[in-house]
Amino acid sequence: MKFPLMRNNIMREDLDAVIEHLKQDDPILTHGANVRAFEEEWSAWLGVKHSVFVNSGASANLLTMAILKIRHPEGGEVIVPPLTWISDVASVLQNGFTPVFVDIDPKSLAMDPAKILAAITDKTRAVFLTHVQGFDGLTDELLAELERKHIPLIEDVCESHGATHRGGKLGSFGWISNFSFYYAHHMSTIEGGMVCTNDSEVYQQVRMLRSHGMVREVNDPVVRTAYQRANPELNPDFIFAFPAYNTRNTEIGGIMGRSQLKRLDANVVRRTENLHRFLSRIDSSKYRTDFKLEGSSNYAFNLVLQKNDDGFVHRLMTKMRESGIEFRRGSAGGGNQLRQPYLKGIVPADYHLQFPETEHIHFYGFYIGNFPDLKDEEVDEICAILNSVE
Ligand SMILES: Cc1ncc(COP(=O)(O)O)c(C=O)c1O
Numbered sequence: 001m002k003f004p005l006m007r008n009n010i011m012r013e014d015l016d017a018v019i020e021h022l023k024q025d026d027p028i029l030t031h032g033a034n035v036r037a038f039e040e041e042w043s044a045w046l047g048v049k050h051s052v053f054v055n056s057g058a059s060a061n062l063l064t065m066a067i068l069k070i071r072h073p074e075g076g077e078v079i080v081p082p083l084t085w086i087s088d089v090a091s092v093l094q095n096g097f098t099p100v101f102v103d104i105d106p107k108s109l110a111m112d113p114a115k116i117l118a119a120i121t122d123k124t125r126a127v128f129l130t131h132v133q134g135f136d137g138l139t140d141e142l143l144a145e146l147e148r149k150h151i152p153l154i155e156d157v158c159e160s161h162g163a164t165h166r167g168g169k170l171g172s173f174g175w176i177s178n179f180s181f182y183y184a185h186h187m188s189t190i191e192g193g194m195v196c197t198n199d200s201e202v203y204q205q206v207r208m209l210r211s212h213g214m215v216r217e218v219n220d221p222v223v224r225t226a227y228q229r230a231n232p233e234l235n236p237d238f239i240f241a242f243p244a245y246n247t248r249n250t251e252i253g254g255i256m257g258r259s260q261l262k263r264l265d266a267n268v269v270r271r272t273e274n275l276h277r278f279l280s281r282i283d284s285s286k287y288r289t290d291f292k293l294e295g296s297s298n299y300a301f302n303l304v305l306q307k308n309d310d311g312f313v314h315r316l317m318t319k320m321r322e323s324g325i326e327f328r329r330g331s332a333g334g335g336n337q338l339r340q341p342y343l344k345g346i347v348p349a350d351y352h353l354q355f356p357e358t359e360h361i362h363f364y365g366f367y368i369g370n371f372p373d374l375k376d377e378e379v380d381e382i383c384a385i386l387n388s389v390e
Helices: 012-022 033-046 057-071 086-094 113-119 140-149 200-210 221-230 251-281 310-323 356-364 376-387
Strands: 050-054 077-080 098-101 124-130 153-156 176-180 193-197 300-304 327-329 365-369
Touching (some): 012 251, 033 193, 033 251, 050 057, 050 251, 057 124, 057 153, 057 176, 057 193, 057 200, 077 086, 086 124, 113 140, 193 200, 251 300, 251 376, 310 327, 310 376
Parallel strands (some): 077 098, 077 124, 124 153, 153 176
Antiparallel strands (some): 176 193, 300 365, 327 365
């Protein structure tokens, strides 16, 4: 591919850091000091108290919904977007909650705040908002109303590292936030994810949920001692507080994360410059350019057609294939989740049609690569190719 979705996300210096570690006589490879250091450095970067490194963004989603289930064993509703990754919706279902879908705002591609507020009922347990493709999905009104109604906000920031709302980093506003470090994202630990929170109780519980529900993972002696005292007949090393998972990462992931984090802010600046150049050059009569750009941290250009034009969309895909422009149709997660087989029988037939903004992205939205070493001339060439489609 001449213009791939991603190039050079893992650099020589990241690999060298791993090799240095491996050169030791007996290197620790399971999670250890580097994982802990990465968690601390990530928390400092994000501006939250606690972070827990896991093996994927999907695992971060799963553990977050498992926490919500500990708070609400009776179940209830979680408001989620139809334009997101499957794991956001799957984690809701896996933990026995009912997903309540609301359509997106075409400018941010995140759930429309007014529609979120209209969907709140006395059964709403959380709003699980995805910041799509680096755009800020928050508004002050949404934050204020959720606080007033005591509805927890959970932020999925897997696609939006470094994006901000009024100067604060996305992922530092919610009760809990989730990140992914999958290869194609803003930074990569090969596979990886992070659960972040200011809530110390959540932190201790996520530490346990990450490792089989084991109490010895708790790093607050008060909490650990309380479990041990309550279970005197159990070996203190093997007290399982929750029926949980193993979603741990490794020292190699920790080392890569620490190395990558050093470049993250500079990469966000570079990608943002690319995005602005891209938006100033693509033909706004054919493609949408009126996105909510303030605070955005793009990692893939959004190519959304102005019109529902099936002929145009096919000519565009043919042109991109011929020109070596790698693309994904449907933007984040392949488009409208409500069309996916895993939701058949859970939502009514044809329910997806009630979400016209998401439907537009499903058929007429794409993303294409935007990465730090994409050159200005390459952005110009991509735009010329896209603009040539009639
Ligand atoms: C919004 C969102 N949430 C969660 C995930 C899952 O992350 P991972 O691929 O690391 O499991 C993704 C993946 O791309 C995503 O885009």
